[in-house]
Amino acid sequence: MTTLNGVAVHGHHIDGRERPSADGRTFEVRNPANGTLIAHVAEGGAADVALAIGAADAAFADGRWSRMTVRDRHRILNRFADAIEAVLPDLATLESTCVGRPLREMRAQLGRIPEFYRYFAAVARTAEDAVTPFEGSYLNYVRRVPLGVVGQLTPWNHPLLILTKKLAPALAAGNAVVVKPSELTPLTTLVLAQIAHDAGIPDGIFNVVTGFGAEAGAALCTDRRVRKLDLTGGTETGRVVAKLAGENLVRVTCELGGKAPVIVLPDADLDRAAAGATFAAFIASGQTCVAGTRVLVHESQADALVERMVRRARTIGIGDPLDLATQLGPLVSRPQLERTERYVEIGRVEGATVACGGRRPDGVHASGYFYEPTIFTNVRAEMRIAQDEIFGPVTCVLTYRDLDEAVQIANGIQFGLAASIWTGDAARAMKLAQRLECGIIWINDHHRIDPSLPWGGMKDSGMGRETGLEGYREYTQTKSVIVNLDDPVDWYATNEVVRLS
Numbered sequence: 001m002t003t004l005n006g007v008a009v010h011g012h013h014i015d016g017r018e019r020p021s022a023d024g025r026t027f028e029v030r031n032p033a034n035g036t037l038i039a040h041v042a043e044g045g046a047a048d049v050a051l052a053i054g055a056a057d058a059a060f061a062d063g064r065w066s067r068m069t070v071r072d073r074h075r076i077l078n079r080f081a082d083a084i085e086a087v088l089p090d091l092a093t094l095e096s097t098c099v100g101r102p103l104r105e106m107r108a109q110l111g112r113i114p115e116f117y118r119y120f121a122a123v124a125r126t127a128e129d130a131v132t133p134f135e136g137s138y139l140n141y142v143r144r145v146p147l148g149v150v151g152q153l154t155p156w157n158h159p160l161l162i163l164t165k166k167l168a169p170a171l172a173a174g175n176a177v178v179v180k181p182s183e184l185t186p187l188t189t190l191v192l193a194q195i196a197h198d199a200g201i202p203d204g205i206f207n208v209v210t211g212f213g214a215e216a217g218a219a220l221c222t223d224r225r226v227r228k229l230d231l232t233g234g235t236e237t238g239r240v241v242a243k244l245a246g247e248n249l250v251r252v253t254c255e256l257g258g259k260a261p262v263i264v265l266p267d268a269d270l271d272r273a274a275a276g277a278t279f280a281a282f283i284a285s286g287q288t289c290v291a292g293t294r295v296l297v298h299e300s301q302a303d304a305l306v307e308r309m310v311r312r313a314r315t316i317g318i319g320d321p322l323d324l325a326t327q328l329g330p331l332v333s334r335p336q337l338e339r340t341e342r343y344v345e346i347g348r349v350e351g352a353t354v355a356c357g358g359r360r361p362d363g364v365h366a367s368g369y370f371y372e373p374t375i376f377t378n379v380r381a382e383m384r385i386a387q388d389e390i391f392g393p394v395t396c397v398l399t400y401r402d403l404d405e406a407v408q409i410a411n412g413i414q415f416g417l418a419a420s421i422w423t424g425d426a427a428r429a430m431k432l433a434q435r436l437e438c439g440i441i442w443i444n445d446h447h448r449i450d451p452s453l454p455w456g457g458m459k460d461s462g463m464g465r466e467t468g469l470e471g472y473r474e475y476t477q478t479k480s481v482i483v484n485l486d487d488p489v490d491w492y493a494t495n496e497v498v499r500l501s
Contacts, residue, residue, distance in 0.1 A: 440455065
């Protein structure tokens with residue numbers, strides 16, 4: 001690693017080695033809490049992406065990973081998980097510094113990451129091939145084999161967690177991977193690639209090209225050697241990536257936008273519901289695709305719920321993300337802060353009421369991209385603040401008269417990623433869950449994950465699933481082998497009609 005004016009310069013991770021960009025370009029990574037320069041990072045272009053894909057293609061073709069025994073892949077992935085676990089405090093600090101998410105949250109989130117590699121190592125180790133019914137004296141066995149080179153495009157809001165949800169099943173299945181992380185938060189991805197290398201994952205199997213979507217991302221999405229694209233990002237970006245994947249006839253998984261409803265049923269404990277709704281909205285400063293940004297409450301209970309939520313929101317501690325007392329950090333960038341401000345103004349113009357927040361905090365936080373937790377009331381379902389994904393610490397409270405109207409409001413949106421239901425009657429919640437058009441539904445909770453959970457949405461929230469057995473299968477393809485257990489038919493030696501099926 002070199003330095004520039006005393007600041008580290010990070011290269012791409014290609015074929016097991018750190019490499020500068022082919023044309024020597026770099027870009028800056030800055031701390032969103034105070035604007036200080038953290039690092040210079042190689043700005044990749046088409047040549048760098050081609051080099052990484054070439055390394056991955058060669059590594060896959062020679063079988064150093066894809067044809068390694070499953071037992072050995074299992075052992076290396078577990079060693080990788082152990083190595084991640086050993087440096088979790090450092091990873092959490094670096095990621096918190098780059099993203100702005102409070103360290104107390106980051107430690108909790110990253111603490112789950114080793115589980116994903118262990119889980120998918122076990123899935124690969126215990127995976128069974130199938131034997132299908134096949135008429136006649138034949139045996140048909142079906143094997144699952146890796147796809148080859150896969151491209152993964154990861155966002156800035158949860159750099160390591162979202163990468164891990166893609167990378168763990170891809171590696172466990174035997175693929176070779178090229179990752180293009182967000183230009184805002186590439187550092188922990190580069191660190192993870194080095195940890196993987198040191199843990200024994202072969203050169204060329206896990207490559208990272210840093211850069212911008214318009215150049216590096218586009219090059220990854222258009223290379224015909226890539227057999228699957230996996231994106232987490234905005235819905236419009238997803239449309240572009242899916243179109244490019246279609247042109248090359250490759251698989252695509254897209255986990256895209258969301259606008260999760262938090263449905264509070266009349267029998268819910270309002271203190272618990274208020275705590276859950278506040279957590280759903282403001283964790284990670286609202287910068288998560290499953291943020292609970294639409295709180296649906298019965299009209300008779302709206303004032304009581306809002307009072308409880310506002311009281312909680314006003315006590316949330318805003319400050320330095322590396323201070324363990326901080327509960328809300330900055331937004332990741334100035335454009336994200338400006339987007340949040342713009343939508344708050346849109347809400348005011350539309351006639352909604354700001355019950356709390358709605359501004360940048362005063363004082364020491366003014367140098368960073370901070371915004372107060374904001375709650376809107378008097379919100380109608382058709383308002384933009386209730387329809388568009390804001391990706392900031394902003395939530396809207398909407399009222400309903402009966403359960404049918406609650407379902408209509410919850411489903412009356414382009415997105416269908418996640419929802420939560422708060423109630424004292426689990427059976428009632430499970431019946432309601434069947435009516436919701438989304439892929440992930442929590443009952444009396446929000447944001448909880450597990451490696452075994454198939455993760456993904458409906459409608460404009462994307463296609464395909466990450467994690468779980470479905471996520472693993474999406475990184476494989478089937479190969480049928482039909483074995484004739486009898487003498488083969490000599491078709492041209494007889495005039496008799498022979499049945500072939």
